[in-house]
Amino acid sequence: MPTTTIAEVAVEVTDDGFFVDPDQWTEDMAPILAAEAEIPELTDRHWQVIRFMRDEYFAKGTGPTVRMLGKTSGVSVKELYQLFPMGPAKTAALLAGIPKPRGCI
Amino acid sequence: MTKRILILGGGTGGTLTANRLHKKYRGRIDITVVDENNDHVYQPGLLFVPFGLTQSEDLVRPRKRQLRRGVNFVESGVESVDIESRAVTLANGDVLGYDVLVIATGARLVPDETEGLTGPGWNEKVFTFYDLEGARSLEEALDDFDGGRLVVNVVDMPIKCPVAPLEFCFLADWYFHERGIRDQVELTYVTPLDGAFTKPRASELLGGMLDERGIHVITDFNTGEVDGAAGTIVGFDGREVEFDLAVVVPVHSGAEYVGRSPGLGDALDFVETDPHTLQSQAAPEVFVIGDAANLPASKAGSVSHFEGEVLVENIVRFLAGDELDSSFDGHANCFIETGFDKALLIDFNYEQEPVDGHYPTAVGLPLLKESRLNHLGKLMFQWFYWHSLLPGRDIPGIGAAMPTAGKHLD
């Protein structure tokens, strides 16, 4: 696993940039990760989704899918795509410092 | 007092569970199956209906007749489950208590969840083959289709039998060839996945096969709206795909009563289930089989079949107060019809993706490779379904645990 430095902390990530250990994540890393994902500014709505992703991950062991997010996060699927144009489930997981959502089979 | 096992849903999983339990207990236990209708549809056959390859009437049999004598059948919808008091309220008003509850109500199509999908053009220009009525109307529409853009679109995962939309593409390619108009039809497959399928090696092979047949593939596409009048599918990211005829697989949820029963299901009304014991996370006496579970396994009849063995063993253990067997491994196998009388076979589980080799039975069906033998296997499966799988007989050589013999593993 590669290691990268975010907010001056060495973090273990997968080849596609997802955190291996979500406990290594701190809030001040999110804006840096956002900039890399071409999201210039994190609004309250972004944060609502990021916090929700983390809560879900710690409760269930995997981040939710977009459809699940649309039903449970309080942000509609349409708005999720406005907030995270490159794909809400993946991008939000990336910014929230949790592993890539398992998705479906 | 005689113990009561209540099974909600008399489809693939519910029926085979009831029959296997009946064989085990021989009348020493009360088994009741509830289903909202008496029409058991052989769902894998739906794929063939639009191409006139099977008569839709031949796919339907009475549910009650698939249950062994001694199993009770109640025809009613389910209103809700009260986990605390161990009681199920039926749509007909009756309340049934249980010692063990089995949730086998499968997955439900929810076309209304996608903007415009059931609006103008639904069943005229926009179809699904995932239910009997849809498959029948699509047969007529294909018959009338003389050329243009045919788009096959999966809205979102999870869906039943994730290979079925690919099989539809392969069969459509064959069908238009047969009719001599293949060159006048533009075939496009639009998927939310980043490739043709969910598993890398199968995805690569299937992607190549779509390519060879001149079927375009659009990946990472999250359908936001289907506009039947304008003939466009619009992605949440703003991309648009134009069609003259669209075949859409709508999103799936669990049964509605799951959502009305506190503590039973997740946000999509699937029941949270232990992946290895099939016990629900809601209560120890509630078990789950088939598409109704939230497991990371394929929603396929073959999975329900393999689950049946472990599930029945665990119900017996639970009622005897013994520790549960946690051996279910997510085993799935699927024949993938590829057109021109050929098919592929894939075999996999939670951990092991499909690879090539041979299935270790007497006939040794080739894995992850097109062959006529697999096509015959796919056709034979219908017979096995009614005569072996539903009655709860073990199919020789095809056990619950995924075989590794004969496979080319890395």
Ligand SMILES: Cc1cc2nc3c(=O)[nH]c(=O)nc-3n(C[C@H](O)[C@H](O)[C@H](O)COP(=O)(O)OP(=O)(O)OC[C@H]3O[C@@H](n4cnc5c(N)ncnc54)[C@H](O)[C@@H]3O)c2cc1C
């Ligand atoms: C087009 C298509 C092709 C497929 N091809 C294949 C294939 O090639 N191979 C394969 O293995 N699988 C295939 N499948 C999948 C397979 O059919 C299902 O995975 C399997 O039937 C699941 O069994 P189940 O018991 O979970 O659900 P089902 O068999 O769907 O049974 C659920 C039952 O619950 C009942 N029910 C639902 N809600 C209620 C309620 N509220 N009250 C009372 N009753 C209710 C329904 O009436 C139904 O009878 C295919 C499916 C489709 C749609």
